Amino acid sequence: xxxxxxxxxxxxxxxxxxxxxxxxxxxxxxxxxxxxxxxxxxxxxxxxxxxxxxxxxxxxxxxxxxxxxxxxxxxxxxxxxxxxxxxxxxxxxxxxxxxxxxxxxxxxxxxxxxxxxxxxxxxxxxxxxxxxxxxxxxxxxxxxxxxxxxxxxxxxxxxxxxxxxxxxxxxxxxxxxxxxxxx
Amino acid sequence: xxxxxxxxxxxxxxxxxxxxxxxxxxxxxxxxxxxxxxxxxxxxxxxxxxxxxxxxxxxxxxxxxxxxxxxxxxxxxxxxxxxxxxxxxxxxxxxxxxxxxxxxxxxxxxxxxxxxxxxxxxxxxxxxxxxxxxxxxxxxxxxxxxxxxxxxxxxxxxxxxxxxxxxxxxxxxxxxxxxxx
Numbered sequence: 293x294x295x296x297x298x299x300x301x302x303x304x305x306x307x308x309x310x311x312x313x314x315x316x317x318x319x320x321x322x323x324x325x326x327x328x329x330x331x332x333x334x335x336x337x338x339x340x341x342x343x344x345x346x347x348x349x350x351x352x353x354x355x356x357x358x359x360x361x362x363x364x365x366x367x368x369x370x371x372x373x374x375x376x377x378x379x380x381x382x383x384x385x386x387x388x389x390x391x392x393x394x395x396x397x398x399x400x401x402x403x404x405x406x407x408x409x410x411x412x413x414x415x416x417x418x419x420x421x422x423x424x425x426x427x428x429x430x431x432x433x434x435x436x437x438x439x440x441x442x443x444x445x446x447x448x449x450x451x452x453x454x455x456x457x458x459x460x461x462x463x464x465x466x467x468x469x470x471x472x473x474x475x
Numbered sequence: 476x477x478x479x480x481x482x483x484x485x486x487x488x489x490x491x492x493x494x495x496x497x498x499x500x501x502x503x504x505x506x507x508x509x510x511x512x513x514x515x516x517x518x519x520x521x522x523x524x525x526x527x528x529x530x531x532x533x534x535x536x537x538x539x540x541x542x543x544x545x546x547x548x549x550x551x552x553x554x555x556x557x558x559x560x561x562x563x564x565x566x567x568x569x570x571x572x573x574x575x576x577x578x579x580x581x582x583x584x585x586x587x588x589x590x591x592x593x594x595x596x597x598x599x600x601x602x603x604x605x606x607x608x609x610x611x612x613x614x615x616x617x618x619x620x621x622x623x624x625x626x627x628x629x630x631x632x633x634x635x636x637x638x639x640x641x642x643x644x645x646x647x648x649x650x651x652x653x654x655x656x
Contacts, residue, residue: 320573369496410496414508424509432513440524447501448492449526461524464624468520 298353324351325359326374330368336374343377345419364417369410372403376423401429406436439474508532511590512542518621535646543644549599554582579621595640600650602640629654 324341326334343402347360362370376399383392385387391455400408408431415423435443462469492498498504511519511532524529526586532538554565565582580599592615595602600615601621616629616638635654642650 308572395477406494406496409494409500412506412510413496413499428510429513432510432518436514436518440521443522443525446492446497447525448498451525452527453524458524463532465520465523468517470519472616 316445323358326370327359327361328365328367328370329363330366332370334367334374336378336379339381340374340377343380343420346417362417365414369407369414372407372411373414373418373420373423375399376426377420380422396426400426403430405431405434417464437471439472439475440469442475496648504532508538511538512545520622529572538646540644543599554593582619582621594638597650598643598644599640600640602638602652604638618652618654 322338324338324347325336326336326341326347328334338384342351351357352362379395379399383395403411408427412424412427412431415427435446438446443449451474452460492501500510500560511522511529513535514522516590519533549581550569551571552567553571555563555568557566567582587638590604590606592604593601594604597619599622601619603619604614605617606612616630616635617626618629619626620638631650635656637655639653640650
């Protein structure tokens with residue numbers, strides 16, 4: 293499909309490439325296989341996989357492999373991360389900041405708290421900075437008006453202050469505890 | 476004192492989180508810092524009492540500096556004297572749309588507002604003068620951080636005719652007060 297549209301502008305390259313037509317067609321559609329920790333297989337286009345810095349460096353170290361095991365990543369967050377990166381590739385090809393912002397906002401709005409939180413360690417492990425920014429901001433937005441007790445149970449944190457210490461901290465910035473959303 | 480569980484540990488906490496990943500984030504200083512950096516100042520002050528770990532991360536000057544340079548949009552407002560209110564002090568009247576994110580509502584550092592005079596505000600710090608003698612003929616200069624409620628006294632310059640404050644946290648954590656004598 294690309295040869296008919298591209299041939300008029302690619303005169304010099306076409307003559308060089310014509311003896312090996314598959315290098316031209318195979319490159320953009322090359323698939324990379326990612327294997328999650330729960331043994332699910334994901335076939336993604338190379339351009340998407342290269343968005344994951346961890347996968348990219350894996351290939352730079354061992355270019356002959358075609359399956360990348362991701363021992364820290366389960367299938368569900370991985371599929372959502374792939375979905376996000378596929379869209380980002382489109383925005384890379386056709387930059388449209390407004391559309392990208394809109395997509396990023398919708399991507400997080402429709403996710404549950406658990407989905408968002410589950411993607412953060414995955415985005416961190418795969419080193420996808422844009423996604424990590426989006427996820428961190430989304431989780432921050434969801435907890436910013438919540439109570440201290442809600443945040444403790446959200447993150448599984450034990451309160452290690454004495455009652456007096458906590459009361460003193462609350463007195464210091466009493467206004468910050470006003471207008472808290474219901475848990 | 477309770478210690479934090481390691482990432483690999485299964486949920487054996489008395490407060491099991493709704494997701495193991497949430498616990499992973501809470502136990503990973505880098506991940507937690509990245510998340511906290513995106514919270515408004517009001518939430519950060521509130522979440523200082525989540526745990527000692529959160530208190531130390533949020534109070535760390537490096538954290539403040541990173542947050543100021545990358546993520547904060549400074550609130551914009553005026554301090555107006557509201558007489559007869561329970562506070563009888565300076566109230567912050569927000570001039571921007573997200574006024575709920577301003578880190579304070581009023582200035583409560585002095586009992587008698589009639590004896591103080593604001594000289595300048597600069598990137599979150601205030602310089603004010605407190606008169607000790609009638610007619611503003613003598614007094615003390617203070618630098619005050621209304622967010623943390625910390626203040627410091629400037630060593631009294633002899634017969635200062637004026638003072639100005641310079642503070643740019645993106646350049647330096649230090650402020651300067653210039654006194655003209």
